[in-house]
Every structure is written in structure tokens, then in C-alpha cells.
Amino acid sequence: MIKEIVVISGKGGTGKTSLVGSLAYLAENKILVDCDVDAADLHLILGGKISSSKNFIGSKKAEILLDNCNSCGICTEYCRFDAIKEKTDTSSNITQFYVDEYSCEGCGVCAKFCLDEAITFKDHISGKWFISDTKYGTLVHAKLGIAEANSGKLVSLLRKTAHDLAVKNNNEMILIDGSPGIGCPVIASLTGVNYALIVTEPTVSAIHDMERLFELTQHFGVKTGICINKFDINLKLCDTIEKFSQSKNIKVLSRIPYDIGVTKAQIEGVPYLEYTKNGISKSIYELWDNLKQEIIEPNNKTNMENNKLIQLDKLH
Ligand code: SF4
């Protein structure tokens, strides 16, 4: 059975993607997915080469068929988004209507009220999605256009593609860099996964986000764990996170200290563990070992213990 693990955080800057990069370094036989489609950057750490690139049709936009349009203007009265404009040709004094595609939401109301069937709908390309071959495995990722909507739909497309690839290639795991926040894209990142790892840090806003994310994972019945990143920047708030996790019975899988090496690895464009085996490596290995314990079936525990020893060997 393919295990799906999503790594999420309430906001950017907690170090989520850096950690996913290191988990990608450690995990074997997996597919990687970057579901942070509004600001995808996992590919910057993992590198690799794009092997497939496709358009993402996120929505439809209305279009007026001028041959059918009698310029009655009824559609303009019904468009709540002021997307239907008119222009008059000064020489012929003929008024024509057209759709401003940046304002059109594709709701379809105009077409319902056009008696002359002069409105049609065309596919709108909202972004691109890719399959890349990286040193650490196949990566499915995307780039949503500026101010484009439907990121939840794109996330679902990426996850389905990753799942199909995992089935085809006999991969055992899908490791997902989840979308930030608690909206539609993160819900699409989260639904149906086996495990959600919340990456948080000891700041007031990150703790608030962590609490909201935990409510969300519980709503969807997803087993959840916490990683406290940069735990030593505020020990008092770190203690607040520990108390929260105890009160909710959630495991803290690792407490990772602050390390400037994380930024240096990002600048180099490599996962932290590729950059160095020192610094916070031990805490990341601990995170990975505990994560594997969390998702393992009980009767496979012996194998996991063996794997743990192998991972510790890699460290030393
Ligand atoms: S309602 Fe139909 S016919 Fe009238 S202006 Fe709009 S598109 Fe043209």
C-alpha cells in the first residue's frame, strides 16, 4: 500500500520545504509532490530536469460570438463582475460587446440570459504543471499563473498524477510538500493522506497557525505529528508548543535547532543533508526515523528497526 505523507505549515518561513528536501534525500522508492502551487520552490532544492510539461486548464472564460450578437446589452446587466464591456466604432457608430477575460469568472450567467446564444466558453490556461526527474526521485510540481484561481483543483491534479505514477512504478511512498494556510489548496493537499506532519516554530503566529492546522487535520481524520523547527529561538514558546501537543496527544517527532546552514544549503540549491552531515542533521534523521515509526504497520516494526540502524549508520 502506498503511504502518503504531507508536510504542512500555516505560513511560509517555517522551513517546511527545506525539511521536505531533506526527507526527499532520506526516503527511498518515493514520488515527490510540490503542492505549494502558488509559490512552488521544492524544485529549486531538488534540481533535476523537466521530462513532461502540460498546460493547466483551471477555468473557462466567456466569449461573445459577434456574428450572433445583436448588441442588446442584456448580458452586461447580469454580469456581477463587470466583465462585459462595450466599445463603439466611431466611424461606423456600431457598438460591440466583448468580455474582459481578466474580470470574467466563468460563472455562465451571461450565457443563460442571452436570447441569441451569442456567448460561448473557451478553456482558460491558468498555469503549467510538470514532471521532473531529480536525483532524489520523480517530482510532480506546477506553476500557477499570477492571480490565477483554482489552486485546489491544480493540487488535486498533481496528487492524482503522483498517485498514478506511484502505482505504475511500484513506489511505496508519496511525499507531499503541502500548500500553506488552511484554505482550499491545503485541504486538497491533505485529504486522503496517511499522515500529516505540521512544521511549526516558536513564534506567536506560527503557534496560532499550528493550532488551526491541527483542527483541520482532525476534521479530516488524518493522523498528525509536529516538528518544532528552530526550537531554540524562543524556549518559552517552544514549551507552549510542547504543552499543546501533550494536551492534544500529538507526538513531537523532532525539535530542530536554528542553523544558518539551512539558508546556505538553499543558496547552494541542495537539500540540507546533501550540504552537510553536521549541524542539525541528527535532528533531521531523528525526525525521519520517528516519522517512519508513525506510518508503519505494526507487523513491519522489525524491518523498521533495521532501517533505523541503517539510517544511523549513514549519519556516522
Ligand atoms: S445578451 Fe447576447 S446578444 Fe445581447 S449583447 Fe449580450 S451577447 Fe450580445
Ligand code: SF4
Ligand atoms: S461568465 Fe459570468 S463573469 Fe464571465 S462574463 Fe459571463 S456573467 Fe460575467
